[in-house]
Amino acid sequence: MENRLQIAAGNWKMNKTYSEGIELVKELIERTKEGRAMVILGVPFIHLKGVADLIASADSTGGQTSSIKLAAQNCHYEEKGAFTGEISVDMLLSVGTEYVILGHSERREHFKESNEILSKKVEHAISKGIAPIFCCGESLRIRKAKIHVDFVSNQLNEGLFHLSKEAFSKVVIAYEPIWAIGTGETATPEQAQSMHKEIRTLIERKYGKDVAQNTSILYGGSVKPDNAKDLFSQPDVDGGLVGGASLNADDFVAIINSF
Ligand code: PGA
Numbered sequence: 001m002e003n004r005l006q007i008a009a010g011n012w013k014m015n016k017t018y019s020e021g022i023e024l025v026k027e028l029i030e031r032t033k034e035g036r037a038m039v040i041l042g043v044p045f046i047h048l049k050g051v052a053d054l055i056a057s058a059d060s061t062g063g064q065t066s067s068i069k070l071a072a073q074n075c076h077y078e079e080k081g082a083f084t085g086e087i088s089v090d091m092l093l094s095v096g097t098e099y100v101i102l103g104h105s106e107r108r109e110h111f112k113e114s115n116e117i118l119s120k121k122v123e124h125a126i127s128k129g130i131a132p133i134f135c136c137g138e139s140l141r142i143r144k145a146k147i148h149v150d151f152v153s154n155q156l157n158e159g160l161f162h163l164s165k166e167a168f169s170k171v172v173i174a175y176e177p178i179w180a181i182g183t184g185e186t187a188t189p190e191q192a193q194s195m196h197k198e199i200r201t202l203i204e205r206k207y208g209k210d211v212a213q214n215t216s217i218l219y220g221g222s223v224k225p226d227n228a229k230d231l232f233s234q235p236d237v238d239g240g241l242v243g244g245a246s247l248n249a250d251d252f253v254a255i256i257n258s259f
Helices: 018-031 045-062 089-094 105-110 115-128 140-144 148-159 189-207 209-214 225-232 249-256
Strands: 007-011 038-042 068-072 099-102 131-136 172-175 217-220 239-242
Touching: 007 099, 007 172, 007 217, 007 249, 018 038, 018 045, 018 068, 018 249, 038 099, 045 068, 089 115, 099 115, 115 131, 115 148, 131 148, 140 148, 148 189, 172 189, 189 209, 189 217, 189 225, 225 239, 225 249, 239 249
Parallel strands: 007 038, 007 239, 038 068, 068 099, 099 131, 131 172, 172 217, 217 239
Antiparallel strands: none
């Protein structure tokens, strides 16, 4: 039987000043101590160190280890150097970052990140010890043309499937249909399940059954407290990557408690 992590990951995107972010995390630490799911917070770079310090002090004083892990929202594929405005994996590691969101549709669209660039980012992050949360997903046009499975398959082939089996086993996948992101329109639990199953089958074909069964596949796109339970109870949906609803403690805690 599979042994997959159940994950509630927040993606703050470009939201929250430093003090707003810290206040939110304090509340989340307080209210998620008993949780069964792993919580990952994808915060802006300026928050990483402050959030890491809060998690560490909760662990040392609370008697109960916080289940919160830190994610960045981007990284570069080069070690270091003349890349103004970019951030390196070593920099992220130096403040305790364990995950990095890569391949989000907003980065693909607004910052022209291709599968080729993403394949380099993924490989570099894993080689240093940061686990990618690799996003894939189709637009409404592609879904309507009924070629979404091929489209996502291509994203995985070109962005991820160059990895060795050992490297791939570090990856978390987030299936995020673009038509559901920030739109209030969620994929139905059946649509999510069907796509997650396709993705798991693709992984199985490439890396075998064990790896496929152990890969966490998150759903993203307007996850809210009132739909999280139905989505997360699907057999191949191992949690969510949550944008808007992760910016509010009540909503995000309700989603975390939906497992
Ligand atoms: P949303 O964003 O929950 O606001 O739709 C999800 C995401 O983009 O990761």
